[in-house]
Amino acid sequence: MPLNPVTAAVTQRIIERSRETRADYLRRMDWAAGNTPGRAKLSCANWAHAFAGAPVKDKLNAMSGSQPNVGIVTAYNDMLSAHQPFERFPDIVREAARAANATAQVAGGVPAMCDGVTQGRPGMELSLFSRDVIAMSTGVALTHDAFDAALCLGVCDKIVPGLFMGALAFGHLPVVFAPAGPMPSGIPNAEKARVRALYAQGKVERQTLLESEIGSYHSPGTCTFYGTANSNQMMMEVGGLHLPSTAFVHPETGLRDALTAAAAKRAVELAREGQSRMADVIDEKSVVNMIVALLATGGSTNHAIHLVAMARAAGVLINWTDMDELSSVTPLLARVYPNGSADVNAFQAAGGVAFVTRELARAGYLHSDVTTIMGRGIEAYFQEPMLEDGVLVWKDGVTETLDPEILRPASDPFQKDGGLRLVKGALGRAVIKVSAVKPENRIVEAPAAVFDSQEDVLEAFKAGQLDRDVIVVLRFQGPKANGMPELHSLSPALSVIQDRGFKVALVTDGRMSGASGKTPAAIHLSPEALDGGALAKVCDGDVIRLDAENGVLTVVGADGFEDRPMAPRPQAYAEGSAWGYGRELFAAFRHVVGAAEDGASVCFDFATGGPARDDTPQDPNLVDRTVDA
Known part of the structure; x- marks a missing residue:
């Protein structure tokens, strides 16, 4: 089918907006490529250093100077269940490379913290910043310039976006991402x-x-709900950086090992062919494809931030208006927890990524004319891998859902839009995920209860002070204030209030978990309270209207609201976020980090050439939910 007109129009707007930054990025990648592989530029002493610790066979192969060398960047640690399987992946990759008459080396490791461990704890204030540290660490690993291709091992929340951003700085190379899969x-x-x-x-x-x-x-493997980690895997697949349908194969299985070996072999093949460099795989169309896949599966709200920074690393400028307009026409095809009761294993069994990709492409929601690590076009991602007599083969995925309660075709979706919405008004711009929010809970107008820490919210809940219609305002949680922690520890309390029959919502400049669920939450409010945001003017009792159906977030009937002074952040909270649990090491990050809608990054200068917001002409034919607030 022809491309959906809204998808086409948004893509064209992104292309026009990104014309200069994208061209600059491609010029830099062409310069980095030069005329020869990076290793050919190394002196004999440099090259000898690179292989001093390698086995003799690898040294002999390296000395030939004619065979590819694959750099492995790994996020292995055994605190993250999803990353524990990576402990043995480098050996699989090295053996696969040797079988292809090439070499592979662990170029470096990147930090990988677990949000599940730090949730509600001080360490969560380092979580978002860790993404950019991972990007920088990836740069350190690959800057040895001894590689013809890269293989990135990562799964979870900030890790894949960080690897993605760092690898794009070496986009003159082909880059393959290899996941580990979900736990049973x-x-x-x-x-x-x-x-x-x-x-x-x-x-x-x-x-x-x-x-x-x-x-x-x-057990080892990704958490099985559809949060940020599993959303990462969906996007890497539809974005063309995985082998097809590898996201949700269990670790520690013969099929997973075969896919890991095949990923290494594919990296070697791409290096030899000089094809599918990452700079060509990730462009405006593939970024739109990732957004659409995220929306169609009810994916993580964290990617309203991550995708902006990830795209910017390739010179592609996107914003929340783009996401909102794409969401307005993208059908919701999946119900996976927290948007349903099933987990990702049930999703995979019902048809998984191959089914979603085929449905979206054939219904005109995805760009099919893209470059992937499998070559030109997206059709390879309609297939699924399996072992036959120990041999990895690819077959067409199912053409009909095996469970319509979990997965549906584009012709009969769960809902006609993707469930991620932009809300804006007197308080600024925020995003809200409504795919798990019942329609009757999507509009809340109630008095505000204002807090400056999530601990205070929980204390008020325990004291019964929130047993009423209420909009919980939690401010000073943005990137500049304290690194923008996830606030998932509030979810159970807010759900209880809602279950008691009250209208309740959360409005915050912080993040919610990728597992944000049934309670409406306007999050990532930008500008944040510490950076001149109007959230710092809200007082207890102010009536706030959150209308996700019409894109409104405003204060009702507060005369002189705009002229109110900004409330300062309480000194105790400011000091508490400045030190302890490693937070003192990130003081510079808090000073220079960009706004949430700009990707909350320290890697890029968004002050010049950053993502436009609403300053680009709008096509009147685009679906627009927003109204004047």
Whole structure:
């Protein structure tokens, strides 16, 4: 089918907006490529250093000077269940490279913190910043300039975006991403949520909560809900950096090992062919494809920030208006927890990424004329891998969903839009994910209860002060204030208030988890309170209107609101975020970080040439939900 007109118009607007920055990026990549592989420019002493610790066979191969060398960048640690399998991946990659008469080396490692461990703790204030540290670490690894291709090993929240950004600085090389896959299913997600809500109300003991959580997170592999980590994998696939349908294959299986070896072999092939360099795979069209895939599957709100920074690394300038307009026409094809009761294993069994990609492409929501690591076109991503007599083969994926409660065709979606919306008005611009929010809960007008820390919110909840129609305003949670932590620890309390029959919503300049669920939450509010945002003017009792259906976030009937002074951040909270748990090491980051809608990055200068917001002409034919607030 022809490309959806809104998808086409948004893509063209991104191309026009990005014309100078994209051209500059491609010029830099052409310069980096030069006429010969980077290793050919190294002196004999430099090259000898690079292979001093290698086995003899690899040294002999390297000395020939004619065979590719693949640089592995790994996010391995065994605190992240999703990354624990990477401990043995380098050996698989090296053996696969040797079988192809090439070499592979671990060029470097990147930090990989677990948001599940730091949730609600001081360490969460380093989480978003860790993405840019990972990007820089990837740059350090690959700057040895001894490689003809790169293989990135990462799965989770900030890790894949960081690897992606760092690898694009070496976009003159082909780059392949290899995931580890999800853990097997544990207890049902609805049961996990039920126990969390009971614990928040003090109705069960901590031991009961612990037993429930261990039943959910129980083995190597990605957490099985559809949060940021699994959204990453969906996007890497549709963006053309994975081998097809590798995202949700379990770790520690023969198929996973075969796919890892095949990823290494593909990196070698691309290096020899001089094809599909990352700079050509990631362009305006592939970025739009990733956004559409995210929207169609009800993916993580964290990517309203990450995707902006990821695209900027390739010279592509996107913003929340682009995402909102794409969401207005992208059908929701998947119901995976927290947008449904099923997990990613059930999603994969119902048809998975191959089904979603085929449906979106054939219905005209994806660009099919893209470059991927598999070559030109997106059709290879309609296939699924399997082992036949121990040999990896690819076959067409299912053409009909195997479970319409989890996965549906584009002709019969769960809803006609993607569920991510831009809301704006007197308080600024924010995003809200409504794919898991019931229609009757998408418009909330209620008095504000204003807080400056999530601990204070939870104390007020426990004291019964929030048992009413209320919009919880949590401010000074933006990148400049404290690194923009996720606020997922508030979810159980807010859900309890909603379940008691009250209208409740969250408005914050912080982030919610990639697992943000049934309670409406206007998040990433920009500009943030510490950077001149109007959220710093809100007082207890101000009536706030959050209307996700019409794109409104404003203060109702507050005379002279614009002329109010900005409330200062309480000194105790400011000092608390300045030191301890490593936070003192990131003081410079807090000073120079960009705004949330600019990607909250320290790697790029968004003050000049950064993403436009609403300053580009709008096509009157585009679907626009927003109204004047």
